Amino acid sequence: MKYGFVKAAVAVPTISVADCKGNSENIIAIIGDACSKDVEILLLPELCTTSCSSGDLFRQPHLLNGAIKALTDIASATEKKNMIVVAGTPVAHRNSIYNCAAIIFNGEIVALVPQINASAPFTSGNALQPGSHATIGDRRVPMVTDTIFTTPAYTFGIEVGDDAVQPLNPGAMYAAAGAQIILNPADGKECAGTNDNTRRRIEQMSERCKCCYLHSSAGWGESTSNAVHSGYCSIAEEGKVIAEGTRFLQKEQLVITETDIEKTTVIRRGNNGFAYSGIAEIYIPQTVNSNAAFTRKFNSTPFTPYTKEKNERLFEEIFTIQANALARRINHTHSKSCVIGISGGLDSTLALLVTARACEIAGMDKSSIIAITMPGFGTSDRTYRNAIALMQNIGATIKEISIKDACIQHFKDIHHDIENHDITYENSQARERTQILMDIANQQNGLVVGTGDLSELALGWATYNGDHMSMYSVNSTVPKTLMQHIVKWAAHNICGKEVRDTLLDIIDTPISPELTPADDNGNIKQKTEDLVGPYILHDFFIYHFLRYGFSPEKIHFMACNAFEGTYDAATIKKWLTTFLRRFFTQQFKRSCMPDGPDTGFCSLNPQSGWRMTADTNGTAWTSASQEIE
Secondary structure, three states: OHHHEEEEEEEEOOOOOOOHHHHHHHHHHHHHHHHHOOOOEEEOOOOOOOOOOOHHHHHOHHHHHHHHHHHHHHHHHOOOOOOEEEEEEEEEEOOEEEEEEEEEEOOEEEEEEEOOOOOOOOOOHHHOOOOOEEEEOOEEEEEOOOEEEEOOOOEEEEOOHHHHHOOOOHHHHHHHOOOOEEEEEEOOEEOOOHHHHHHHHHHHHHHHOOOEEEEEEOOOOOOOOOOEEOOOEEEEEOOEEEEEOOOOOOOOEEEEEEEEHHHHHHHHOOOHHHOOOOOEEEEOOOOOOOOOOOOOOOOOOOOOOOOHHHHHHHHHHHHHHHHHHHHHHHHHHOOOEEEEEOOOOHHHHHHHHHHHHHHHHHOOOHHHEEEEEOOOOOOOHHHHHHHHHHHHHHOOEEEEOOOHHHHHHHHHHOOOOOOOOOHHHHHHHHHHHHHHHHHHHHHOOEEEEEOOOHHHHHHOOOOOOOOOOOOEEOOOOOOHHHHHHHHHHHHHHOOOHHHHHHHHHHHHOOOOOOOOOOOOOOOOOOOHHHHHOOHHHHHHHHHHHHHHOOOHHHHHHHHHHHOOOOOOHHHHHHHHHHHHHHHHHOHHHHOOOOOOOOOOOOOOOOOOOOOOOOOOOOHHHHHHHHOOO
C-alpha cells in the first residue's frame, strides 16, 4: 500500500474437530473474503486444518493425510491472489509429527515453520536437521526454524502457539533480525483471566520489539471436553491493540486493518538491538498493491492515545515529572523563590500549578512563588480576572506591574509609532515582561519559571529573548492540546472548587498572546489560531513529524483521515505548509532554549531531543507540502 502501510488480517474460521475437508472449505471461504478486501497478509489459527482438539488422532495417518489434502486445497485457492496466508497444520516428517505454520503464497506452500516448545504428540522443531523438507502432495517443502520471510514491502516472522510465551521467544529474535510483522497462530484455550494476560502480552511484544503483532487463536467448533477456545484475534502496533475480534463468537470472523511498517522501521533505526544477523531469510515476490482501499482511522489527538483511565494516569505522570524536575532545579540552584509571569492563559496556568507542586516537594511555602501579572495594551478583562483569581487561590505572593508606561517610553526611545501595531510593537511588550521577571528574580534570589510549550517552540511562536527565555522551562515538551487535558485533570483531581472554576474558564478562553489592543468591550481580539492555524492540527503534525519523521505527503494523508468531517484537504495542506515553513525557519530559537524536562516522545531540546542546525534548508519539505494534490 501507499506510505508504508500493509493491509493485514487475522481470521478465525468455524472448525469441526478432525473434519479436514470441511475445515479447508471454511478457510478457503475466508481467504476469498480477505482477498476481495485487498488483504496482503492473513493469519489463521494454530492447527486450523484439523482443529487443535484432535488429541491422539494426530498420530493417525488418515487425519494427517487429510490435513495435507486440506493444505494443498488451501494453497490452490490462493493462486493469483497476491496474498500471503499463514495457517496452522500438523505435518508428518519421518518418524515425527510437527505442529507447523504453513506459509502459502500464489498457489504454493513456501515453507513450514514448526513449533519449538512442542508437547506430545508433536516433536520440537529443534529436532529437525538443517535442510529438512516435508512432502506435501507431490512437492518438497522446506521445514525451517530461525528464519524470516521477506517481501518487497515488509518482512515477517512466525512463532507458533506457546512459543510466544517462552522466556526466549522466537518472535523477539525475528524482530531483532528485521521482521516488522510477527505472526502468532495459537490455540487460545481460555481460563478466567487468561485473555487479559494474552492481550497484555501482545501489546507488550509489539512495544518491546517495535513491530506489528498478529495473533489468531482457535474458536467456535473446537471441542469443549476439557477447555473452551474463545477465538480471540487481534493486531497490535507500538504497544497498542489497533484491531481485534469478538471473543466466543459463534461463527467465523475476519479482522482487517492497516499496519504502519514505515513507522516500525523509523523507530528501530539507531537502536543497535535490531541489528541481529544470525537468521536465514526466504524471499516471497509479492506485488505491492498501491490501490487498496484504506480502512484504518487515525487518532486526531496522538498525544492522548489511550483510554480515559490510562490518559488520566498519563496526565498525572507528566505533571509529576514536571514538578519533580523543577523541585530538583530549585534545590540545585539554592533558589529562595520562583518567579513566574501569569497571563491568565493556559501555558502560565499549568506552569503555576507545577510550580506550586514543586514548592511542596522542595519544602518551600507557596508564598515563595512570586506570581506577577503584567497588564499591557492587549490584556483582556477575562484573562486579568482569571490571573488574579488563580494567584490568590494558589497562595502565591502577587505582584501587579503594568508594562504600558515602560513600553510607551521605549517606543519613544527607539522612535516607534505607538499606533503601528507591527512585530516591533508586539515583541517590545514580550521583552519588557521578561526583563521584569529576570530582574525580580535577581532581587529575590529566585528562579524564573518558563511557560512556553512544545507547540509554540515547533512553530517558533515566541519572542526571541522574550517569552522564549527563562531559567527553567517546565512546559517545553508539553503540546498545547495535551496541556488543556492536564489542566483539566488538575482542576478535577488536585484543586478545590474555587480554583477549579477558574481553571475551567481558562481552558475555554481563546488562546492569545494579547499583544494588540482588545476590542471596545475589553475582549480578546488577537487570536493565535487565526494567525498560525489550529493547534489540534499542528500538534498532529508535530507528533508524526518529530516522532516518526513522516513525509509531508504521508502526514497530509493521515491528517485528512483523522480530521475527516472537521477540516478539508485544502485547509490541512495550508496549515501543514505553514507548520513546515515555520519549523525550519525558527530553529534558531530552539538552539538556545532553556533547560526543561522531557515528558514524552517528542522533544525539541537541543541537548536531549531534536538536533538540527539553525540554517537548515527546509525547501524540500515545504515544496513537497505545496505540491500535494
